[in-house]
Amino acid sequence: MISLAGRDIMHSLGKFIFTGMGLGLLIGVTLSMAGIYRGLVDDGKALLDNSGADLWVVQQDTLGPYAESSNIYDNAWRGIRSMPGVARAASVTYFTMQVHKEDQDVRAMVTGIATGDPGTPGWPPYLVAGRQITRDHYEAVADIATGFKLNDRIRIRRNLYTVVGLTRRMVSSGGDPMVFIPLKDAQQEQFLKDNDAIRQQRRRTAENPAFNQPQMPGLLDAIIASQSTNQYVNAVLVQVEAGQDADKVADTIRRWKRLTVFTRAQMEKILIGKLIATSAKQIGMFLVILSIVSAAIVAFIIYTLTLGKIREIAVLKLIGTKNRTIVGLIMQQSIALGVIGFVVGKITATLVMAPIFPKYVLLEPLDSVIGFGVVVMICMISSIIAIRAAMKVDPAEAIGG
């Protein structure tokens, strides 16, 4: 038995392919939306993976350092380091800002990392060019997504930093590329006031009789000095010793240090469940809407194609064609349209859309397989309207009268 659907498609191949391409662009957008969601999740996971931490120690009763603001003393790491089961501990700061290079600026997450050696929690785990930070001040390692190059001079607040190393896929949960600088510099940049504000603060402190007591020389200077330094970091990143249970180590730190500690699983839940939840829901809604629109378009196209064949269907019915052959004709065309649309959509999403999106678009093979299944399912369901129309065709229409 010949394939009626195949012959019909071949007969009007150009029209069919153009229709499939139109549908493909829509499917491409849908796949890209799914890719953006996966990219968001992957960015979140990359942030956790690249931090090199097993535990995040943050200010009590906060969801820091990524989802909420968190401040703990910068010497807290020493006590944490001495807790049983802790292999390494290091302070870290995070703040998102515009990083300037000449007259351009890039939005980046500036990360202050403690001095140490490669593998220290918070350090970029690998570089694609250059070296890690070796000096205490004014050196930076930047993600290549910032567009910075080795030896570029970048400005963070009032200070200039030299880019000594480049890394890749080091991004914040929002997808902003990271710039690593020494912790001391980061502490200063995070709370650095402008000169007018510093002068005004000093004047107000000096005018306060409680701070400026003639019988206590040096008190005012000490207070002003403490005001101009930042003793806080956002979190302490902890690596547990091999074979140790991270949950147990976390419990110990919570009990003795009165700080909040998150394990990797808890932090992932915070990032994905809270930080990007709204974005994920928004993308999910877009996916649903796009799926409905795709289904409506497929249904309309197939319905229109079927209406154009009413006379042929009447003739086919009159000469004894079984209903299942006619259903097969319509459904196979619908599925073929979906397959063409999916192929075009996948190519468009992979080669055209993903590279031009400013944020990371992760097109997972499994998502493509699921997407293909959904497209085929939508096409089958969408063809029902056309099939109903075809089933209503009276074979007597071929006779006329």
Added chain:
Amino acid sequence: MTGKGIRIEGLKKRYGSGDTAVDALTNVNMQVSPGEVVGLIGPSGSGKTTLLKCLGAVIEPTAGRMILGDEIIYEDGWKVNDLRALRRDRIGFIFQAPYLIPFLDVTDNVALLPMLAGKPNAEARSRAIELFKALDVEHRARAMPSQLSGGEQQRVAIARGLVNHPPVILADEPTAPLDSERALAVIRILNNMARKFETAIIVVTHDEKIIPTFKRIYNIRDGVTYEEAGEGRAFT
């Protein structure tokens, strides 16, 4: 009746019921023998199309009897279960317009019917080619319907009506879109095919050019058939 062809006895068809009922056919009696081509004529609204639909098992008559070959197919209700199979295997149709499937080539347009009946593709196509030879369209076997002239399309449509060797063919104004010469050619072909395949052919027509060619004519008026002798004029 020799046990083949088609015979209709006292066929009735009523549309609707009660006060709005319309009797489209009140008393139709016909008999067409194998190898015979008869004309079915009548004014508009006389019931020609309704009769054709009843004969084609497309609509169900209200009463009467239809005998196809040796088998009663209708007697106050259908006597066959699968009307599609009946239409596919035992009734051939030729329409006013050829109504060829535009996305199938000429051979597959004709071979589709035996394929639908379960015949192997090769046998179905071989049957089609055999008919094309008889109808002189063999050279167009691989063409698409849109590439054929009107006359060629109608010959392919005739081949489609004949391909399953049905005992009866219903032709609904098959010469309407054709000029005199081609119309007569089509009737000549139908006569030749009727004889060759022992098929009974009923031609519904208004066409004054071809009416004189029939030896027997059924004239239908107000749902009643009247048999008349035709001129049976020889083809020129």
